[in-house]
Amino acid sequence: MAHSLVDHASAVLLGAGLVLWFWGTWPLLGTHSYLRKLHALSVADTLGSLLMLLGLLLRIPGQWPLLTLALLGLVVWNTIFGYVLAACSLPPPPQPATEQDSAP
Amino acid sequence: MRRLLPLLLSTAFRLALWCLLTSDLSRLNLLIGLVVALLLPRARSRPLPVRVLLKATVRGLLAIPQAFAEALRLVMAPAMVEREDSEPATDRALPLLVFLDVFRITLTPFTIVLGLEDGGRRYRIHTLTPASKEDSEP
Known part of the structure; x- marks a missing residue:
């Protein structure tokens, strides 16, 4: 009984993650x-994948060290990469002219 | 203690990652992990204020459930508005604190940090929120 409950919870988490994935990646084409x-x-990358990893954690608890590592890496990497992409989208700040530039 | 804290924290963090990666808690493996953690290069750091660091970490962790709540609201929203916003930076002198701030703000789907402005005193933030009634009316 408890076993099937865990299976169901894991399926729900995986499904919810998949829904977030599609919700977040579909607008990329727009x-x-x-x-x-x-x-x-x-939403898609970080939170959807986080739900999926939690689902996997319930399904294969024996692999918890690697899944925890993946969870940590995923959340930190995705978030900071999102920040890097956002920062790169801005026009570069005006650079003060260096001596080399002003030389003829 | 404050001077030692960065060293202790980074070594403990690296050792924890090593243990997760190898999933082996034997004495020899812990020793190897400790040596690797100490040998890896580290950034020169200043003394860390423990209380501020703890507060920033807790706020970062609390952002995870908040992120799910915001994601749900975005998924349900019929329309969204984009804005530019800013928020005062806690302490730009400590890179770890700036990192935790950027992580906390960018993790939640409503907000993304675009960079620092005003000479590093404020974060420039881009927000996407569900449109309220006033926004949707022309």
């Missing part, structure tokens, strides 16, 4: 602004 797509991707 014409929305770049940053809006990034917001959607943070």
